[in-house]
Amino acid sequence: MPYPDKLLADDEEVVAHLHPHWLTVFWPVVRFLLIVGGASFGTALIPAGPQQGLLRMLVLAIAVVLLFFTVLIPWLRWRTTHYVVTTHRLLFRQGILARSGRDIALSRITDVSFRQSLWERMIRSGTLAIESAGDSGATVLRQIPDSDRVQQLLNHMVEEDADRRAQESAGYIRGWEDAAGFGYRDSGYQV
Structure with missing residues (x-):
């Protein structure tokens, strides 16, 4: 079962599944290109001789270590950070090896606001x-793609959740009245 489906209740559906904005992996991609280019250029500059193979392996080892720390780890952080809006809650998960997360029921959300700099508005x-x-x-989620649309979506989902809960509550009261054989409507009280 794919993530986040394994975290959902039976009557819960995913509305939006987001990762941080793609620009968070822009600099790791630039570093990848620079490291691969630099390593290729560095291995080509090594003069022929008995130490050539060893020096080329050293350059490649340094490139692999740099790629691991400056490219792979930031990419994995981006890939393992999830912002999921469902019909019942907002889920936030992050972490590569050690994980952390938070679930906020839509019924508990009191305010959703967004902030964008000029640069963030452009991207x-x-x-x-x-x-x-x-x-x-407050829970602060940074680098959210299309943050103003996500804010509107969350506000809409909070309203829908409140409507759904009100309908369930009214249905429960009607069912209880029917099972008891009387109703408050008959006695002049309104539910």
Whole structure:
């Protein structure tokens, strides 16, 4: 079962599954090109001789270490950071080996705001601040692609969740009244 489907309840559906903005992997790609180009150029500059093979292996080893720390790890961080909006909650997961995450029920979200600099407006990225009922404070999600649209989506999903809960509650009360054989509507009270 693919992520995040294994985390969902039976009646829950994924509305949006996002990673941080693609520009977060721009500099790792540039570093990849520079390291591969530099390593190729460096191995070509090594003069022929008995130490040529050893020196080329040393250049390649340095390139591999640099690629690991400056390209692979940032790419894995980007790939393993998930922002998932479902019909019931917002899930946030991050981490390569050690993982951390937070789930916020849509019913607990009290405010969603976004912030964009001029540069972020140009690349359609931004920061979301999500206030929720409770003592943990605001959850800040950075480098969200199309952050203003995601903010509108979250606000819409919060409203839909409230409507769904109200309908479920009304259905439960009607079912209880029917099972008990009386209703508040008959006694003049409105539900």
